Amino acid sequence: MLEKIKVLYVDDEEQNLVSFRANFRKEYDVYTAISADEALNLLQETHIPIIITDQRMPDTTGVEFLEKTLNLYPDCIRLLITGYADIDNVIEAINRGQVSKYIQKPWDWDKLSIAIDNCVTLHTSRLELKLKNVELQKANDELNKFVYSISHDLRSPLTSIMGVINLTKLMPELRVADSYFEMIEGRVLKLDGFIKKILVYYKNSRLEDASDNIRYESLILSIWDNFKNDNIKINFELVDSQKSVFVGDQFRIEIILDNLISNAVKYQNPSNQKQNIKITIDVNEVEANIAVTDNGIGISDEYIDNIFKMFFRAEESMNTDGTGIGLYIVKEAIEKMGGKISVSSTIMAGSSFKISIPNKLIS
Ligand code: ADP
Secondary structure (H helix, E strand, O other): OOOOOEEEEEOOOHHHHHHHHHHHOOOOEEEEEOOHHHHHHHHHHOOOOEEEEEOOOOOOOHHHHHHHHHHHOOOOEEEEEEEOOOHHHHHHHHHHOOOOEEEEEOOOHHHHHHHHHHHHHHHHHHHHHHHHHHHHHHHHHHHHHHHHHHHHHHHHHHHHHHHHHHHHOOOHHHHHHHHHHHHHHHHHHHHHHHHHHHHHHHHHHHOOOOOEEEOHHHHHHHHHHHHHOOOOOEEEEEEEEEOOOEEEOHHHHHHHHHHHHHHHHHOOOOOOOOEEEEEEEEEOOOEEEEEEEEOOOOOOHHHHOOOOOOOOOOHHHOOOOOOOOHHHHHHHHHHHOOOEEEEEEEOOOEEEEEEEEEOOOOO
């Protein structure tokens, strides 16, 4: 047999308590209390999910009593019974006591019964939602861990393959197969890059927001150092105006800038005589505004709204190596820090990504 749901009714009139009990004892496990104090004692001993109270009581009002239960038992459903003239109390009850329903006095037993039924339904669905959320969170955590461990494990055979490829470079008799080894090396590096991004995504989804002191100019220059030797054709310009100390999450800011700079490099137009990347930094006490602009292949209007989606790649970039996950991670990381990103682009003329990140210096 299903356990009956517990309902508490509080009223200073003994007769009301008796008739309430008589009416509802078959359907519910009814608890009654003659005062707010008695009700609070009862609630301390037993978890009662539905609380119904009269508004007018000698020691305290129903709203004051419900307000007390709010912090102690936030998941309970509250119902107030009040007279016709008490509309102010109803408003107060909704605002202060977070009452889900109110019933006017003198009450009609059928209406009261329907109101309690509704409260029970609300309670059951809240409970189910809570359970589903816990399950969802658990499934999400497990999925994340799974992705992390797979990604981690996949990297070690790749490192071994790279080791063997590097060995072949030392063997003159294998020079004839150079082009094949280069192909293997390229694919292995791409796969490794992709796995690294998945690991970064995992880290971004789990790490708490950190508070580091960020010097944007040196951070960007150190990121550019990783690209500049392979991209000597690109004219790199940095306009720095950091007017304030900036406190933010170094790990996430680095992910964002690294991805934007890497895209600005990757999506250059090879037939351009002058390939440019310009980065402007404007940092004040409130936020950092950074723009990464290139004169590369650009993104057509048709695709621009989709580029922050997971695994999306625009048609015009299909002959360039990419995975379509970088900008998704960028957006996630920016949102984690409460910042914003926008993009403007013209096909075959270039793109400009603008980000703003709140400064945690004052907060
Ligand atoms: P990936 O570069 O690995 O494909 P991203 O998520 O970083 O993935 O970018 C998604 C898509 O957005 C790219 O495939 C490309 O089509 C477009 N894109 C991003 N940055 C630029 C850029 N600076 N210039 C032109 N296209 C870009």
